[in-house]
Amino acid sequence: MMRLADVKGAYPAERAAALSGVPRSTVHYWAKNGILVPSVSPTKVKLWSYADLMGLRTIHWLRQRKITTEGWDVPRTAMPAVRKALKMLRELDLDLWTEDGGPSVAVDPGGKIFVRTREADEFNPGDFETPMGERPLHPDLLDLIDPFKTRTTHGPDLQKPRAHLRIVPGKLLGSPHVAHTRLETITIASLRDRGFRTEKIERLYPAVEPIAFVEAIDLEEQLSGNLRAAA
Secondary structure, three states, X not given: OOOHHHOOOOEOHHXXXXXXXXXXXXXXXXXXXXXXXXXXXXXXXXXXXXXXXXXXHHHHHHOOOEEOOOOOEEOOOOHHHHHHHHHHHHOOOHHHOEOOEOOEEEEOOOOOEEEEOXXXXXXXXXXXXXXXXXXXXXXXXXXXXXXXXXXXXXXXXXXXXXXXXXXXXXXXXXXXXXXXXXXXXXXXXXXXXXXXXXXXXXXXXOOXXXXXXXXXXXXXXXXXXXXXXXX
């Protein structure tokens, strides 16, 4: 049995859907049909990992028809290539993600996964490479960490969802939180929903910058909006 200390992200279906930006019904369908089975807990209370969040985005993007930057119509990626991409994601070293940063991960239309450090200010496909050192030839990549949009949903950045917020696979089971604290954004939103004004929440956590509370509530509203839109 997997030890809790070894878990790199543990998200129930609603949270996995809201963070990935993939509709909850689709997340359940893929789990039921063995396309992406939640890797932390596949039965009873299903739990998806941080890598699974990237996997959900990967499947959704690869299985859509796409128009490249040069105007070419790219058909849906075949399922064998999709499964190969998911296998590569499961092999990522999630310890590379820390409070201070981590790599960016991208997938090309053929289902190949590429990794790069996030030091560059601008997105440049040439900065990506596989763990084996191979650089992508295809100019059209999807960055799986960056914000992810579908027709109805908008998943946040999976590392830095807001300027003062972070998601770290090995911290708080991957829950979004105020940077360099253990204060989860869902806790802040819960206090607000119980009638606490922002000023009172700030007094409860005087060491936290006030803007972080605003960002936390904004993030949680975005995640709730994803679930409402998908429904």
